[in-house]
Amino acid sequence: MDFTFNEDQVALRDSVSRFLMNEAAPELLREIWETGGGRSRELRAKFAAQGMTGLSVPEAYGGVGLGDIDWALVLEELGYYAIPDSLVDTAYVATTLMCQVDEAAALREQWLPKVADGTARLSIEHPVNPYVADAHLANVVFAFRAGAGGALELHAVPGAGLQRSSLTSIDASRRLAALPQKLNASTRLLAGARAQAMADATLDRASVAVAGRLIGLAQRMLDLSVDHVAQRKQFGKPIGSFQAVKHHLADVMTKIEFARPVFYRAVLALQRDERHRAALVSHAKLACADAAWTAARKGIQVHGASGYTWEVDLQMFMKRAWVLDAAWGDRAFHKARLGEALVRDDAPLGPAATLS
Amino acid sequence: MSDLDYAGFRAEVRAWMQAHLRGEFEPLRACGGLGDSRYDPKLAKRWEQELARGGWVGVGWPKEHGGRALPLSQQVVFHEEYVRAGGPGRLGHIGETLLAPTVMAFGTPAQQRRFLPGILAGTEYWAQGYSEPNAGSDLANVQTRARLEGDTWIIDGQKTWTSWAHESDWIFVVARCEPGSQRHHGLVMLLVPLRQKGVTIRPIRQITGDSEFNEVFFDGARTEGELHLGAPGEGWKVAMALLGFERGVSTLGQQAGFEREMACLIEVARRNGVARDPVMRQRIAQAAVTLDALRCNALRVLAQDDAAAGGVPVSREAYIAKYVWSNWRRDFGRLAADVLGAAATLPDDDPLAQQLRQVWLFSRSDTIYAGTNEIQLNLIAERALGMPR
Numbered sequence: 001m002d003f004t005f006n007e008d009q010v011a012l013r014d015s016v017s018r019f020l021m022n023e024a025a026p027e028l029l030r031e032i033w034e035t036g037g038g039r040s041r042e043l044r045a046k047f048a049a050q051g052m053t054g055l056s057v058p059e060a061y062g063g064v065g066l067g068d069i070d071w072a073l074v075l076e077e078l079g080y081y082a083i084p085d086s087l088v089d090t091a092y093v094a095t096t097l098m099c100q101v102d103e104a105a106a107l108r109e110q111w112l113p114k115v116a117d118g119t120a121r122l123s124i125e126h127p128v129n130p131y132v133a134d135a136h137l138a139n140v141v142f143a144f145r146a147g148a149g150g151a152l153e154l155h156a157v158p159g160a161g162l163q164r165s166s167l168t169s170i171d172a173s174r175r176l177a178a179l180p181q182k183l184n185a186s187t188r189l190l191a192g193a194r195a196q197a198m199a200d201a202t203l204d205r206a207s208v209a210v211a212g213r214l215i216g217l218a219q220r221m222l223d224l225s226v227d228h229v230a231q232r233k234q235f236g237k238p239i240g241s242f243q244a245v246k247h248h249l250a251d252v253m254t255k256i257e258f259a260r261p262v263f264y265r266a267v268l269a270l271q272r273d274e275r276h277r278a279a280l281v282s283h284a285k286l287a288c289a290d291a292a293w294t295a296a297r298k299g300i301q302v303h304g305a306s307g308y309t310w311e312v313d314l315q316m317f318m319k320r321a322w323v324l325d326a327a328w329g330d331r332a333f334h335k336a337r338l339g340e341a342l343v344r345d346d347a348p349l350g351p352a353a354t355l356s
Numbered sequence: 357m358s359d360l361d362y363a364g365f366r367a368e369v370r371a372w373m374q375a376h377l378r379g380e381f382e383p384l385r386a387c388g389g390l391g392d393s394r395y396d397p398k399l400a401k402r403w404e405q406e407l408a409r410g411g412w413v414g415v416g417w418p419k420e421h422g423g424r425a426l427p428l429s430q431q432v433v434f435h436e437e438y439v440r441a442g443g444p445g446r447l448g449h450i451g452e453t454l455l456a457p458t459v460m461a462f463g464t465p466a467q468q469r470r471f472l473p474g475i476l477a478g479t480e481y482w483a484q485g486y487s488e489p490n491a492g493s494d495l496a497n498v499q500t501r502a503r504l505e506g507d508t509w510i511i512d513g514q515k516t517w518t519s520w521a522h523e524s525d526w527i528f529v530v531a532r533c534e535p536g537s538q539r540h541h542g543l544v545m546l547l548v549p550l551r552q553k554g555v556t557i558r559p560i561r562q563i564t565g566d567s568e569f570n571e572v573f574f575d576g577a578r579t580e581g582e583l584h585l586g587a588p589g590e591g592w593k594v595a596m597a598l599l600g601f602e603r604g605v606s607t608l609g610q611q612a613g614f615e616r617e618m619a620c621l622i623e624v625a626r627r628n629g630v631a632r633d634p635v636m637r638q639r640i641a642q643a644a645v646t647l648d649a650l651r652c653n654a655l656r657v658l659a660q661d662d663a664a665a666g667g668v669p670v671s672r673e674a675y676i677a678k679y680v681w682s683n684w685r686r687d688f689g690r691l692a693a694d695v696l697g698a699a700a701t702l703p704d705d706d707p708l709a710q711q712l713r714q715v716w717l718f719s720r721s722d723t724i725y726a727g728t729n730e731i732q733l734n735l736i737a738e739r740a741l742g743m744p745r
Contacts, residue, residue: 305569307724
């Protein structure tokens with residue numbers, strides 16, 4: 001297994017990072033937090049101008065048709081800057097879904113060019129999530145629902161005319177909604193085994209997308225904390241010179257660096273559609289969530305009382321980490337999935353599995 | 357060792373709470389205090405006065421100051437029953453349990469006559485002016501200045517993280533009264549009215565969105581020349597003695613509050629099915645037994661204090677209390693978030709879920725305020741273990 005990224009992937013990460021550093025400063029995040037919809041059309045337009053909305057969109061529809069591995073480093077950057085936008089759901093998870101479902105051909109014609117040019121937003125409803133993120137602005141909501149008889153169906157529900165009341169999360173830029181109980185049969189794309197397979201693939205892709213952003217968030221909280229302890233003085237010295245404080249942040253770095261390769265391994269499993277994909281994805285989500293929770297906990301500790309205030313930026317990153325942790329399966333869900341995978345007959349255990 | 361045998365007294369507190377925490381006071385039931393968005397300070401002040409009329413303020417104060425002079429163990433019973441009945445966070449807490457004992461120990465008879473009755477009646481509220489932007493963990497780095505001009509103290513400087521200042525009438529301020537003095541020398545403890553031109557109070561918004569604490573700016577603020585507690589120059593001694601009172605019996609009330617939160621968590625876990633998950637059951641059980649151990653340690657420390665009537669130095673066990681309960685509660689807050697699942701990040705009309713969400717966010721601060729974990733561990737190492745400073 002080769003964990004190095006190629007030159008193009010690193011160059012993409014670098015350009016995304018430079019762009020976000022300039023265009024997604026914490027002040028901008030705060031402004032978006034205060035708006036009613038919690039999202040910014042201007043910010044989305046800038047992503048489009050940068051080509052980020054077209055990463056997964058096939059060239060025929062105005063994109064560049066990249067895959068999971070290409071997204072990996074970009075996801076970390078989007079987390080690092082706590083981007084308040086449904087870019088990942090729209091341009092990565094839902095776009096990939098649309099490309100993998102033959103029945104969505106007409107939808108692709110209609111929406112993928114608009115995804116690429118930054119004017120369309122897509123959302124996903126999945127049984128693992130009690131609410132749908134960003135449904136309030138979505139042009140299409142892809143909904144995995146149990147149909148008559150309990151088998152899963154995939155619907156493509158048009159946003160126009162859709163009833164949705166949205167709730168505000170503790171992450172003030174995030175809006176969640178519950179969709180109507182009944183969906184019209186005319187919106188159904190898939191049913192049965194194919195719908196289930198698509199639901200599983202979508203869950204894994206969305207979980208990996210969360211994991212990557214959690215790593216980025218953890219890294220940002222660590223960087224903010226390192227800056228703070230270098231500046232803040234007590235007892236006549238920067239508090240970062242105290243061993244107790246150093247150890248906190250060393251713990252965070254250790255968590256992050258142990259979670260990162262697990263995340264990359266899951267991305268690879270996703271791109272290759274490996275047999276043990278689900279277990280590797282769950283492991284990644286757990287490890288990255290652990291890194292982010294630790295970064296938040298230690299970060300607020302070394303920030304002291306200021307970290308508990310609204311004014312200090314740390315809170316925006318902590319809250320984003322907490323809501324992403326709760327999205328696409330909580331820790332109990334992913335631990336259970338991992339547990340099941342490990343006791344299955346074809347569990348990926350032993351040297352043959354590890355060294356392949 | 358014996359059980360606290362105060363069945364009659366328990367019943368009395370319980371009956372009083374049942375008869376009085378109702379009607380107009382119903383909205384206060386189980387509220388945490390300021391910083392809890394459900395808490396209405398005006399109503400909370402009326403509640404303090406209701407408690408005062410019932411004789412429940414200053415239950416441990418000596419009779420000569422208008423208290424009931426109850427032994428510690430009985431005060432513990434009061435606090436336990438108060439919280440068990442859903443009694444809200446106490447707005448008068450700083451005056452009653454911090455300032456009043458200090459005024460009794462260091463104040464002049466005139467100061468005692470002037471300040472204790474207002475605290476006892478629930479008509480005057482106090483804030484604590486210790487922390488400053490550059491004097492947090494390092495409290496001795498206080499920079500706020502006080503100078504005596506004729507018969508008036510003039511105060512300039514800034515305090516921060518001042519809980520409840522925006523709802524208080526007075527503040528006790530640690531200030532530097534000897535220009536050029538260093539560290540814990542040359543300080544004075546002043547009693548300063550908050551509602552005056554020279555004082556500006558700016559609430560600080562917390563990650564919960566609410567404001568419990570404030571920045572307090574002193575710009576030529578004034579107080580009478582005799583309103584210093586203890587001698588000018590010896591403010592550090594007074595300030596430290598006051599902190600000693602902070603580890604008093606109210607910790608048991610806090611403990612009872614944790615038990616209420618625990619019951620709330622278990623109820624939510626039952627309702628939403630989390631209680632059937634074996635991993636979560638383990639975590640809940642672990643939290644419950646640790647909470648019980650905390651209670652035992654608190655009772656042990658109090659029993660020692662009771663026996664020695666406060667005349668002994670703080671025991672080794674007492675040093676671990678803050679460190680242990682704050683870490684317990686931070687982890688408990690995480691458990692609360694896990695029990696709620698995705699609902700933890702959303703507003704919720706269900707009062708139990710609301711409480712757990714509040715506990716989760718508030719408990720992010722437990723290991724920071726009133727001495728961070730790092731300071732607590734230093735105290736344990738230096739004072740309890742005698743390690744070099």
